[in-house]
Amino acid sequence: MSDLRTVLDEHWERLEAVPAPRADVLRTSVLPVQTSCGQVLAAVDVNGIRHLMVPLRARQRIADTPVGAALGICERPLQNEDGYARYADIACSRRELDDVFTGLCGDVLVALEADAARPYHTARMVVDRWRQLFAPLPRTLTPAEVIGLFGELLVLTRMLEDDPDAVRHWTGPEGNRHDFSDGMRAVEVKSVVTASERRTMHIHGLDQLETPAGGSLLLAWHRFEPHPDGTSLPDLVTRARRMCGDELALLSKLVRIGYRPSGEHHHEPRLRLVESRWHLVDDDFPRLTAASMAEGTPPLGVLDVRYTVDLAAARTEPLDDATVNDLLRHMGETA
Numbered sequence: 001m002s003d004l005r006t007v008l009d010e011h012w013e014r015l016e017a018v019p020a021p022r023a024d025v026l027r028t029s030v031l032p033v034q035t036s037c038g039q040v041l042a043a044v045d046v047n048g049i050r051h052l053m054v055p056l057r058a059r060q061r062i063a064d065t066p067v068g069a070a071l072g073i074c075e076r077p078l079q080n081e082d083g084y085a086r087y088a089d090i091a092c093s094r095r096e097l098d099d100v101f102t103g104l105c106g107d108v109l110v111a112l113e114a115d116a117a118r119p120y121h122t123a124r125m126v127v128d129r130w131r132q133l134f135a136p137l138p139r140t141l142t143p144a145e146v147i148g149l150f151g152e153l154l155v156l157t158r159m160l161e162d163d164p165d166a167v168r169h170w171t172g173p174e175g176n177r178h179d180f181s182d183g184m185r186a187v188e189v190k191s192v193v194t195a196s197e198r199r200t201m202h203i204h205g206l207d208q209l210e211t212p213a214g215g216s217l218l219l220a221w222h223r224f225e226p227h228p229d230g231t232s233l234p235d236l237v238t239r240a241r242r243m244c245g246d247e248l249a250l251l252s253k254l255v256r257i258g259y260r261p262s263g264e265h266h267h268e269p270r271l272r273l274v275e276s277r278w279h280l281v282d283d284d285f286p287r288l289t290a291a292s293m294a295e296g297t298p299p300l301g302v303l304d305v306r307y308t309v310d311l312a313a314a315r316t317e318p319l320d321d322a323t324v325n326d327l328l329r330h331m332g333e334t335a
Helices: 002-016 095-114 119-134 143-160 233-243 247-257 321-329
Strands: 027-035 038-044 050-055 071-080 083-092 185-193 200-204 216-232 270-280 306-310
Touching (some): 002 027, 002 095, 027 095, 038 083, 038 095, 050 095, 071 119, 083 095, 083 119, 095 119, 119 247, 143 185, 143 216, 143 233, 143 321, 185 200, 216 233, 216 321, 233 247
Parallel strands (some): 185 216
Antiparallel strands (some): 027 038, 038 050, 050 083, 200 306
């Protein structure tokens, strides 16, 4: 996939270097992917919009189809010195989404290499899987959520070093009570940006630090500080995309929580990790749970519980890196 992305970008960059002369003309380049109907083309129009051209069968007709606010497919005939042919033209009208569009097109090329008998059908199935990434974002991340995402991506990239499919354990975007979980083992991530050396964190609800039944819970606490040479959120996302075995799953989870790799993020903070502490959450760890309350549940009329934990009160020392790596490596293993 990474090789095909590189090939795509190289073809598009060469085409962009010499703009198309008119609005009705595409500059095209033959990609190294052969289908039963011919080779796939990269193309660029007069506005610099990138296109992927998938050849159609001789009598095949397709309707113009808007797939999302920025993504569409239409039938396009092309005439050149070699003759006349028709293509399914897949294009994204928003240049700030070029990086996401490259991911989609790379996935199309991979699928066509595996099944080139019905190129449009194969390409359309891939487009339908990616369509949500081209819709308007469901919401905008708050500054606090940006910091939280920083911490979660640090943990995710650490897990991806051992398991390229570890994104399946990132369950927070689906509304899971823990940020990472395989059902038995879970990780909760807390991140702060502060100059204070106090190691505190806010806990929301009585189940956030509740251990999975019969399993274990790790707490990852990160303290960041703003720094001009620090890491940005796009840096972390790019790193995760390069390491991840399922880019679509990663991007879908990012979009679900309100973040998309694109030019839409103009004021991303750059942060440097100052301190990181990992704790095993057990009976000695300072926390509130339903079981720890006198009646086992909040008093009648109490709808939400929020409290602050000071890690200085933890009776056990933080885990060392080797132990953390070993525990994370077991995520997803069956008992």
